[in-house]
Amino acid sequence: MSDVRTLVVDDDFAVAAIHRGFVEAVPGFTVVGEVHLGADALRAVDELEPELILLDIYLPDISGIEFLNRLRARSAPEVDVIAITAARELATVRAAMAGGVVDYLVKPFTLDVFADRMNAYLARREQLRRTAARAEGGRLDQDQVDALLRNPGGAATVKLPKGLSERTLELVSAELAGADGDLSASELAERVGLSRISARRYLEHLAATGRATVAPRYGSAGRPEHGYRWVPH
Numbered sequence: 001m002s003d004v005r006t007l008v009v010d011d012d013f014a015v016a017a018i019h020r021g022f023v024e025a026v027p028g029f030t031v032v033g034e035v036h037l038g039a040d041a042l043r044a045v046d047e048l049e050p051e052l053i054l055l056d057i058y059l060p061d062i063s064g065i066e067f068l069n070r071l072r073a074r075s076a077p078e079v080d081v082i083a084i085t086a087a088r089e090l091a092t093v094r095a096a097m098a099g100g101v102v103d104y105l106v107k108p109f110t111l112d113v114f115a116d117r118m119n120a121y122l123a124r125r126e127q128l129r130r131t132a133a134r135a136e137g138g139r140l141d142q143d144q145v146d147a148l149l150r151n152p153g154g155a156a157t158v159k160l161p162k163g164l165s166e167r168t169l170e171l172v173s174a175e176l177a178g179a180d181g182d183l184s185a186s187e188l189a190e191r192v193g194l195s196r197i198s199a200r201r202y203l204e205h206l207a208a209t210g211r212a213t214v215a216p217r218y219g220s221a222g223r224p225e226h227g228y229r230w231v232p233h
Helices: 013-025 038-048 064-073 090-098 111-134 142-149 166-177 185-192 196-208
Strands: 004-009 029-035 052-055 080-085 103-106 212-216 226-230
Touching: 004 013, 004 038, 004 111, 013 029, 013 111, 029 038, 038 052, 038 064, 052 064, 064 080, 064 090, 080 111, 090 103, 103 111, 111 166, 166 185, 166 196, 166 226, 185 196, 185 226, 196 212, 196 226
Parallel strands: 004 029, 004 052, 052 080, 080 103
Antiparallel strands: 212 226
């Protein structure tokens, strides 16, 4: 699968450069442009055809909310938007949600937090792709609709053990759900870019909460290992 074409929109040149660097540090994304005004962002959508926009709400010409309204009024191909902003007002968050943002990340944040959110976004895209591939004639049944409206992990309401991230759990869950057969901790770690120990902790959590089954693998050389298999809803 090709990298997600990403447009960075922030009025602060230094902050925009930091966000560009964050995007470039996360596998699966490529930056196609960086702009600092809402009007320039609208033009960049037409010229650069991004699939994802990282949008600041506080822009000097038009607000990020106004940008969203103009973007959604167009008949151009749908573009996902993640709000990345210092705006914390309830009214602003609600307006951004109404404008169709797929996530809302409040500044400041670390690269680890950013990577978790971006990996979760990739997991949702992959889930949508797989669901579309299974849909008959482009139509979804109720179970498929429900799956899209839930987090891919389906277990975000469960309190996580210390050290585990909900966003990474979503990524792990989506990968396990899409696997043909079971996966070991080592196999999952390689697929999602975690250490084997971290992958095993997430898999054990899914097994403990009933979202996965675990069974020993027999007949393989070396240390015995367990295979984890997703439990469909």
